[in-house]
Amino acid sequence: MAPPPEPQQQAVRTKRNLLPVPAIPPLADEPHLEDPRASDVDEWGRSEHMRELTRRAFDPLYRRWFRAEWEGLEHIPADGGALLVANHAAAVPSDAPVIMHGIETELDRPVYGLADHFFKGMPVVGTLWARNGGVVAHPDNAYRLLHDRGQLVLVFPEGAKGPAKTYDERYRLRRFGRGGYVEIAMRAGVPVIPIAVVGAEESMPTLFRIPALARLIGVPYFPVTANMLALGPLGVALHFPAKFKLRVLEPVTFDVPPDKPRYSRSRIMDESEAIRQRIQEALFDMLRQRQSVWFG
Amino acid sequence: MGRRVLITGLGTFWGGRLAQSLERDPDVDIIIGLDQDEPKVKLERTEYVRSDENYSILSRIVQATKVDTIVHTFLIVDSTQMSGRMLHEINVIGTMNLFAAASTAGSTVRDVVVKSSSLVYGSSPKDPVWCREDFRRKDPVNTRVERSLTEVEGYVRDFAVDNPHVTVALLRFSNVLGPDIVTPLSKALRLPVVPSVLGFDPRLQFVHEDDVLRAIGFVLDRRLAGIYNVAGDGLLPWSEVARVCGKRTMPLPFVGANLAAAPLRRIGVELPPELIELLKYGRGLDTVKLKEEGFRYRFTSAGAVQAFVEAERLRKIAGDPDGSYIYQEDVETFFRHSPAVVREQSAEPS
Numbered sequence: 001m002a003p004p005p006e007p008q009q010q011a012v013r014t015k016r017n018l019l020p021v022p023a024i025p026p027l028a029d030e031p032h033l034e035d036p037r038a039s040d041v042d043e044w045g046r047s048e049h050m051r052e053l054t055r056r057a058f059d060p061l062y063r064r065w066f067r068a069e070w071e072g073l074e075h076i077p078a079d080g081g082a083l084l085v086a087n088h089a090a091a092v093p094s095d096a097p098v099i100m101h102g103i104e105t106e107l108d109r110p111v112y113g114l115a116d117h118f119f120k121g122m123p124v125v126g127t128l129w130a131r132n133g134g135v136v137a138h139p140d141n142a143y144r145l146l147h148d149r150g151q152l153v154l155v156f157p158e159g160a161k162g163p164a165k166t167y168d169e170r171y172r173l174r175r176f177g178r179g180g181y182v183e184i185a186m187r188a189g190v191p192v193i194p195i196a197v198v199g200a201e202e203s204m205p206t207l208f209r210i211p212a213l214a215r216l217i218g219v220p221y222f223p224v225t226a227n228m229l230a231l232g233p234l235g236v237a238l239h240f241p242a243k244f245k246l247r248v249l250e251p252v253t254f255d256v257p258p259d260k261p262r263y264s265r266s267r268i269m270d271e272s273e274a275i276r277q278r279i280q281e282a283l284f285d286m287l288r289q290r291q292s293v294w295f296g
Numbered sequence: 297m298g299r300r301v302l303i304t305g306l307g308t309f310w311g312g313r314l315a316q317s318l319e320r321d322p323d324v325d326i327i328i329g330l331d332q333d334e335p336k337v338k339l340e341r342t343e344y345v346r347s348d349e350n351y352s353i354l355s356r357i358v359q360a361t362k363v364d365t366i367v368h369t370f371l372i373v374d375s376t377q378m379s380g381r382m383l384h385e386i387n388v389i390g391t392m393n394l395f396a397a398a399s400t401a402g403s404t405v406r407d408v409v410v411k412s413s414s415l416v417y418g419s420s421p422k423d424p425v426w427c428r429e430d431f432r433r434k435d436p437v438n439t440r441v442e443r444s445l446t447e448v449e450g451y452v453r454d455f456a457v458d459n460p461h462v463t464v465a466l467l468r469f470s471n472v473l474g475p476d477i478v479t480p481l482s483k484a485l486r487l488p489v490v491p492s493v494l495g496f497d498p499r500l501q502f503v504h505e506d507d508v509l510r511a512i513g514f515v516l517d518r519r520l521a522g523i524y525n526v527a528g529d530g531l532l533p534w535s536e537v538a539r540v541c542g543k544r545t546m547p548l549p550f551v552g553a554n555l556a557a558a559p560l561r562r563i564g565v566e567l568p569p570e571l572i573e574l575l576k577y578g579r580g581l582d583t584v585k586l587k588e589e590g591f592r593y594r595f596t597s598a599g600a601v602q603a604f605v606e607a608e609r610l611r612k613i614a615g616d617p618d619g620s621y622i623y624q625e626d627v628e629t630f631f632r633h634s635p636a637v638v639r640e641q642s643a644e645p646s
Binding site for chain 1: 420421422423424425426428493494495496497499528529530531532533535536539540550577580592593594595596597598599601602603605
């Protein structure tokens, strides 16, 4: 395998290869044999090589466009699995790449992003998404990443309902699904780390939706965004330079034994609601302090 | 007393290979192989019985030979081999009759091993990366081979419930590769350019043909019951598989890939619909359950691909290494039963 090219910029440089792909020797019982593979795609479809390229391309956006600012990064453990839970916004969500890029460059830890299987079903997009750390949001996948592999996993419990909401509902969290993420964290025995994100909402605000069109082309929602009106076709993919502020909250641990076949449903719902509440309060607090959408 | 084993599909790749490996097992006394077609590999002591695909003579054979173990390898997983009707006849009706014969009063059958396929899991973007044995697919079963295997598995379950005294094991094998086996996937990898689906690069899992036989032998030996996934470690992107084979990929359009595959059939490139789905979304099997029983794989997924590539290189230079064997009934009968033949086994205490 060719060594990854020496990164130019200090900012994107990571101290170590974030995730050494486990070598697969051809014979299971003879580990000294050479792995015939040439690429570094892991079992989740992620390629560190590709991540490196993406980080390099995204870094100017992260630093100059969104000017992301973190607080509380020390709450994210240096090793071991943890489930990162954040609020989700913008018609084309800008929060996922910002969170993944931020943690990977600041902490040198890979982040796997869970998302709807909708992406995997799309040609090209699905492949690029997987190469960049996207994983289908299935409980089995999350459990394996957290428990067996001890990775950081990012999930947006609001699901598509978060980015689908219109501008007048900004920073109002939707239902956190049925709390499935809490159950996974309990089962895997890892903490949930809530993250409050301010800025994504204004980077691509949805003015209104066209449900009929969404149904027609088979997407979860079809938004008409301010970006489309302001920038025309370019606005489909280009975000406004809203200032990003991210606050990592205290990790939530659950005092339950891992790997149980089931956990109390009411306990799951209570924990989920409490986490949602904490993110909501942190958002309101951050918005109270924010003086400008563009400058923070 | 050793085991008395009946193998279905002796004329197929798996039946023949399994009989060969069971012949080396001193614990196996009798091996009887059923098939419409004659065995294609050289066998020393396996008794071949010609039967139709419905096993109409099976209950007589079970009565007469008092077999205690049935290994059902004759399930077609390659839908390009035959028509849908024939596939249904062999897989579903065949299995039904097999189990009917095995569960008649006075049946001596105590172990049944069925060789199924990971095709029953299907391949969809909704699936987890690794399917466990208890995974239930969410997408409808829409190809005929998947449908027939799902029905077969239903019969296996029913048989296990109705006959609690019989140990029933169902093995689901991932994509098999190796020096000898021919599947739609290995045929695709033999083409000058390897077909893929535009915009997709799925991760696939492979199992080496020897590990398949070892897994069947292992399950027979340990008398395991239940469903087990069998697949090598690791997943390989399809582009990587092509690269290991030294081939380029030729993408089919992602819309109407089945339609685009139709003209390819004319030139001998068979891409069944289940393979096209696989080339879009891939599939991984969780193999923890069989490993926990103590089974050790010899080959990983990458190793199975490499073994295939190496065999291909040899084939290119030296041709088919296995000489063509033709079954001749009178010759086989002579060697097995004529008093003129001095048999080594008779010297050993049985």
